[in-house]
Amino acid sequence: MTSIIELDGHTLTRQQVARIVKKEALVVLSHDSEERVKQSRVWIEKRLAEGQAIYGVNTGFGKLSHIRIEEADNELLQLNLLRSDAAGVGEPFPIEIVRAMMILRANALARGFSGIRQDTLQLLLDCINKGVHPIVPSQGSVGASGDLAPLSHLALVLVGEGKAEFEGVVLPGAVALQRAGLAPVRLQAKEGLALVNGTQAMTGIGVVTLNEVERIGLAADMAASLSLEALKGIISAFDPALLAVRPHPxxxxxxxxxxxxxxxxxRVTKQGEVRMQDAYSLRCIPQVHGASWQSFFYAEGRVQIEMNATTDNPIVLESGEVLSGGHFHGQPIAFAMDFLKLGVCEWANISERRTERMVNPQLNDGLPPFLAMNPGIECGLMIAQYTAASLVSENKVLAHPASVDSIPTSGNQEDHVSMGTIAARQVHQIVRNTARVIAIELICASQAIYLEKVEEQLAPTTSAYLKKVRQFCPPLTTDQPIGDEIEALAVYLLASDELVELAN
Incomplete structure (x- = not known):
């Protein structure tokens, strides 16, 4: 049975977002949020009736903010904002990211600081619940002034323009709404700006990606465990008393x-039984993987705050004062995504080194060269390591920090921007590359264990997971293409919560 999640602007979690994205839950506005949204709108209309100049409500935008707009043109101003800002390009975001963007924008508006009407917000909720998904190009945001281009493509559908996917078909926005039994809204003062001025593209990518990163981090820990067994790794390096003297949790x-x-x-050994020390890729797993988990927890904390924050401009305070500020600036999320990129990259970097250790006859403690059944006539998993090396190298290019870049926009009025959406898009790709690298390590560990014929010596937990790996790539008895097997296992690692449940 589909559950209900209330949006109140304060308590949304990434796990709840995942459930809504998967259509396992519907969204409604909490009663308190309804009251805050109504009061926020009252203040906007009161200030307009008093003749107060309010940025983006009865003035132009950005460098044009000095131009006062006549009352008769206030609605046209909001519609023109959506139309002019919908200048995104590139491949559309996947539906799961678009749904996350919609959920986060609705949750931000539910806080009651944006001056939007409840009817307009309700249409956004209805689109989430009925599966009307705007087509949102993935490129075009500089991560300040809000994610203007992506959110404008999203918001256009609410006024019956743009394009949307509904029941697997891409349609004009008005047609998609009609088929879902919905009607477009006519925006009033402030509403266009309230819909597009925020960080929900970068944060939406961040939420979806964090859920995947958690799974990939645990997959890295499991792959390392199987590699330790494949290579008779020294468990002494994981002694709790030893690790406690450097007390990073x-x-x-x-x-x-x-x-x-x-x-x-x-299969694991103690110090001195087979060798005195393992190579760093085995011995330093707690330190390297642990540091990657630090980047995850930092990004998770920033995203949790941002999901339940007001990120538009101007802000309608509870006192009724309407103030302009900079909450749309994506720098907090830009830094978080850039840091997350480094952590995920390192899971891939050290994983590839363990793969090299298993396939390299100079390093693999007597395993067949490249884990081939008949080395020489067969190359075994030699080129799988090439693939891992290629992906790791690509990750290093993507890991360049986007947040250190800035290009002025809007006639130099907006003279520092975050590029946070680029950082989020980059980490989204890095996670996919890393899933493939870890899939390759798992396949190599599986093959090494098969060649050694030591399945019965494995730990119960790793033995059970090895069976799962072999559902995607059984042991190789001869050379064969395995690209599809690597990809299928990587997709499973990105989507499965099996290890999340095991870790908890």
Whole structure:
């Protein structure tokens, strides 16, 4: 049965967003939010009746803010804003990201600081619930003044313009609304600006990506566990007393998780049994993976705040005063996404090094070269490591911080921007690349364990997960193409909550 999630502008979580995105829950406005939205609109109309000049309500936008707009043109001003700002280009965002953007914009408006009418907000909620998804190009936002281009493409559908997907078909916005049993709104003063001035594109990407990053981080921990078994890794490096002397909590919980998952394994060794020390890619798993988890937790905290924040301009305060500020600026999320990029990249970097360790006959402790059944006539998984190396290198290019760049816009009125949406788009791609790198490590560990014929010596937890890996890529008995298998396993890693449940 589909559940109901109330939007109140204060308590939304990334897990709730995931449920709504998957259409496992419907959204409604909380009673308190209804009252705040109504009062916010009362203040806007009162200030207009008093003849007060309000930015973007009865003035132009950006560099044109000095131009006063006649009352008769206030509605046209808002419609023109959507039309002129809908200048995005590139491939459209996936529907899951568009849905996240819609949810976050509705939640921001539910806080009651934006002056929008309840009817307009309700149409946005109805589109979420009935599956009307605007077509939103992925490129064109500089991450300040809000995500103007993406959100304008989103908002155009509410006025019966633009394009939207409904029941698998891309339609003109008005037709999509009609087929869903909805009618477009006619925007009034402030409403166009309230819909497009915010950080919901970058934050929407961030929310969807964080849910995937959690899964990929856990997959990295599991892949490392299987690699430790494949290579007779030294479990002494994960000793709790040892890890405790450097008390980063992430180091300790990665170490604890891997100890738990390897409990009962007869493949891991102790210091001095096979070798005195492992290479860094094995020995330093708690430190490297732990640092990547630090970037995840930092980004999660910033995104959690931003999901429940007011990010438009001007703001209608509870006192009725309408003030212009800079809450639309995406710098907090830009930094968070750039930091997250580094953490995810490092999961891929160290994973590829473990893969190299398993396939390289000079490093793999007696395993067949490149994990081939018949080395020489067969290349085994040699080129799978090439693929991992290529993806890791691509990640390094994408990891360049977008947030250090800025290009002035709007006649230099908007003279510093965040490029946060670029950072979010980059981390979204890095996560996909990293899922493939980890899939390759899992396949290599599976093959090494198969060649050694030691499945019965694995820990119960890793043994159970190995069976899942082999559903996607059974052990190789001869050379064969495995690109499809790598991709299918990567898609599973991005989507499955199996390890999230296991970790909890």
């Amino acid at each position: 992430e180091i300790e919980f990665v170490g604890g998780r891997i100890r738990k998952w390897l409990a009962g394994s007869k």
